[in-house]
Amino acid sequence: MHISENSKIWIYQSDRPFTIDEEKAIKQVLNNFTAEWQAHGHDLAALAEIYHHQFIVLSVDEQMAGATGCSIDKSVHLMKELETRFKINLFDRLRIAYRLGEDIINCSREEFEERIGQGIVNAQTLVFNNLISRRKELETSWNVPLVDSWHAKVFSF
Numbered sequence: 001m002h003i004s005e006n007s008k009i010w011i012y013q014s015d016r017p018f019t020i021d022e023e024k025a026i027k028q029v030l031n032n033f034t035a036e037w038q039a040h041g042h043d044l045a046a047l048a049e050i051y052h053h054q055f056i057v058l059s060v061d062e063q064m065a066g067a068t069g070c071s072i073d074k075s076v077h078l079m080k081e082l083e084t085r086f087k088i089n090l091f092d093r094l095r096i097a098y099r100l101g102e103d104i105i106n107c108s109r110e111e112f113e114e115r116i117g118q119g120i121v122n123a124q125t126l127v128f129n130n131l132i133s134r135r136k137e138l139e140t141s142w143n144v145p146l147v148d149s150w151h152a153k154v155f156s157f
Contacts, residue, residue: 005136
């Protein structure tokens with residue numbers, strides 16, 4: 001499905017990577033959901049993707065029809081169901097993901113702070129900014145150096 005780069009997105013970061021089997025099952029659930037996702041009786045042009053085996057990205061092309069409170073609630077309910085079924089946490093906003101070489105490390109705020117103190121994480125470490133809201137930002141603003149992210153306002157390095 002082609003979806004506009006201006007599409008609204010929501011990023012859900014798991015507290016751990018998905019196994020191959022979990023990822024396959026989650027993709028199926030997400031595909032079924034987006035195929036039937038509606039707002040006030042109008043089909044939403046939506047896409048669900050999994051990045052790096054631990055980020056679920058929902059996109060809605062608002063040029064077609066915009067997501068509403070009820071339709072967004074349905075997506076949140078789906079994420080809660082995924083949490084229960086796969087024993088994951090998708091709503092812990094204090095978890096931070098960053099790149100260490102080719103690996104993506106997913107840790108608590110406290111662990112992240114410790115790693116800054118140890119010099120493992122520094123101003124140029126690429127962190128994931130899950131607060132972005134447009135699809136085009138996945139390429140430009142999602143994985144950025146710590147110094148250029150909102151994280152820089154929270155952590156001393």
